Amino acid sequence: MLTVIIVLVKGLITAVLLLAAFGIMTWVERKVLARFQFRPGPNRLGPLGILQFLADGLKLVFKEEIIPTAADRVVYLMAPLISLVAALVAFAVIPWGPPIHLFGQTIPMEIGGPNIGILFVFAVTSLGVYGIILGGWASSNKYSLLGGLRSTAQVISYELAMGLAVTGVLIAAGSADLNTIVAKQYHLWFIVPQIVGFLIYIITMVAETNRTPFDLPEAENELVAGYHTEYTGLKWAMYMMAEYINMITVSGLATTLFLGGWHGPWLPPELWFLIKVALFMYFFIWIRATLPRLRYDRLMAFGWKVLLPVALLNTLATAVWVAVR
Amino acid sequence: MLSTVVFWIAAALAVAGAIGVVVTENPVHTALSLVLTMLALGVLFLLLHAEFLAVVEVLVYAGAVMVLFLFVVTLLMAGVKPPKEEHRLRLAYQTLIAGLFGLILFVLVLHGMASAGWMSTLAGPSAGTFGTIASFGTALFTQYLLPFELTAVVLLIAVIGVVVLAREQS
Numbered sequence: 001m002l003t004v005i006i007v008l009v010k011g012l013i014t015a016v017l018l019l020a021a022f023g024i025m026t027w028v029e030r031k032v033l034a035r036f037q038f039r040p041g042p043n044r045l046g047p048l049g050i051l052q053f054l055a056d057g058l059k060l061v062f063k064e065e066i067i068p069t070a071a072d073r074v075v076y077l078m079a080p081l082i083s084l085v086a087a088l089v090a091f092a093v094i095p096w097g098p099p100i101h102l103f104g105q106t107i108p109m110e111i112g113g114p115n116i117g118i119l120f121v122f123a124v125t126s127l128g129v130y131g132i133i134l135g136g137w138a139s140s141n142k143y144s145l146l147g148g149l150r151s152t153a154q155v156i157s158y159e160l161a162m163g164l165a166v167t168g169v170l171i172a173a174g175s176a177d178l179n180t181i182v183a184k185q186y187h188l189w190f191i192v193p194q195i196v197g198f199l200i201y202i203i204t205m206v207a208e209t210n211r212t213p214f215d216l217p218e219a220e221n222e223l224v225a226g227y228h229t230e231y232t233g234l235k236w237a238m239y240m241m242a243e244y245i246n247m248i249t250v251s252g253l254a255t256t257l258f259l260g261g262w263h264g265p266w267l268p269p270e271l272w273f274l275i276k277v278a279l280f281m282y283f284f285i286w287i288r289a290t291l292p293r294l295r296y297d298r299l300m301a302f303g304w305k306v307l308l309p310v311a312l313l314n315t316l317a318t319a320v321w322v323a324v325r
Numbered sequence: 326m327l328s329t330v331v332f333w334i335a336a337a338l339a340v341a342g343a344i345g346v347v348v349t350e351n352p353v354h355t356a357l358s359l360v361l362t363m364l365a366l367g368v369l370f371l372l373l374h375a376e377f378l379a380v381v382e383v384l385v386y387a388g389a390v391m392v393l394f395l396f397v398v399t400l401l402m403a404g405v406k407p408p409k410e411e412h413r414l415r416l417a418y419q420t421l422i423a424g425l426f427g428l429i430l431f432v433l434v435l436h437g438m439a440s441a442g443w444m445s446t447l448a449g450p451s452a453g454t455f456g457t458i459a460s461f462g463t464a465l466f467t468q469y470l471l472p473f474e475l476t477a478v479v480l481l482i483a484v485i486g487v488v489v490l491a492r493e494q495s
Contacts, residue, residue, distance in 0.1 A: 119380040126388025137399040
């Protein structure tokens with residue numbers, strides 16, 4: 001019974017932290033993006049405009065909820081929920097610190113640590129795509145549908161390369177358990193031996209979260225707003241939350257797999273984890289401000305003809321290296 | 326205790342999804358019902374400590390195969406109206422055949438349960454090495470090497486077939 005309560009409490013804390021991080025992240029993104037473009041960004045509400053996200057959230061809550069008449073109501077309402085839930089659940093197995101000792105109990109920082117850790121993250125994130133394709137379909141809007149379909153094709157294609165990039169780490173660590181992978185990086189972060197895997201991972205993680213330059217599903221100059229064209233208010237906000245929480249999850253996974261997880265000198269481990277994740281989040285904004293959007297066929301060709309073969313070779317090379325060593 | 330509760334919820338959802346596949350008329354709803362069944366099966370695998378199998382069930386079937394199904398269905402079904410009444414009558418005999426096959430399957434399941442001793446008190450596999458990636462891989466590459474390699478050959482044929490078909494199209 002106690003373990004069930006502990007898991008529930010940890011789940012609640014993690015969900016609240018992730019949602020808070022989402023709010024702050026929207027402000028950070030607008031502010032940093034503004035600096036890239038030589039403008040001040042939000043600066044009216046609170047110091048440096050940091051309370052802007054609360055105002056935005058409040059606005060979205062009171063916005064009129066519009067459901068298209070031709071929409072498939074149940075699926076239309078379910079789709080953003082699927083996206084958000086998948087995003088929240090995926091983070092559950094990522095260890096963001098060493099276990100803590102509280103009231104005579106050893107409590108790991110992650111909500112659950114199955115020995116299939118990485119695969120769990122992939123399984124759950126692969127369900128997140130349902131939110132997008134269903135949202136696009138249920139809206140009964142051709143632009144929404146096309147956005148949803150594009151996203152499906154994109155996510156499935158890049159998921160393969162991402163999985164193979166992670167396989168390299170899996171072979172090198174000899175385990176799929178995220179805690180073991182973190183422990184194996186005590187002396188040497190996997191970014192050094194797995195540099196190819198790391199590069200493939202950071203490209204695919206941008207594609208998987210549908211961010212610029214891979215934000216084809218919501219390319220506004222051709223698809224209005226893609227799969228969430230017909231969504232308003234809180235339902236639209238759920239899609240946004242899912243996108244940002246997915247960014248946090250893939251950043252957390254990158255940290256865990258390639259940057260030694262929560263390991264680091266002097267500072268507390270949780271802070272190290274936060275710093276490393278923040279670096280990846282900054283990277284997301286940075287390339288959004290720098291790179292233009294890819295054309296759709298080039299995006300698919302790049303995924304299948306470049307990333308996938310290179311990731312395969314990397315897996316092969318790692319396997320040989322581990323076998324010979 | 327908790328696992329019993331989880332079992333009954335997952336089992337009920339699996340059956341509900343299976344019924345949904347048969348009953349729903351909109352192909353997207355049908356696909357979603359099938360996804361529900363697959364997710365529930367994943368939970369059942371987890372209860373049997375088959376962690377790897379559970380994740381593969383979700384990752385491959387729910388996460389990839391059904392997404393591709395939906396991809397095709399949503400693309401092709403855009404603007405297609407549900408079948409007319411006469412079409413439905415023409416397919417009426419299918420209900421009978423499906424019912425017959427369902428009955429046969431049900432009898433087979435009952436037979437299997439009877440030969441295992443109904444509510445057998447046989448302890449299920451315990452946690453530990455069972456169902457982990459390591460034990461799964463070892464079994465696959467030793468005990469079941471031949472079927473595994475044969476499956477690989479079949480998959481290779483499928484891949485070559487796809488390449489050939491795609492070339493002819495363009």
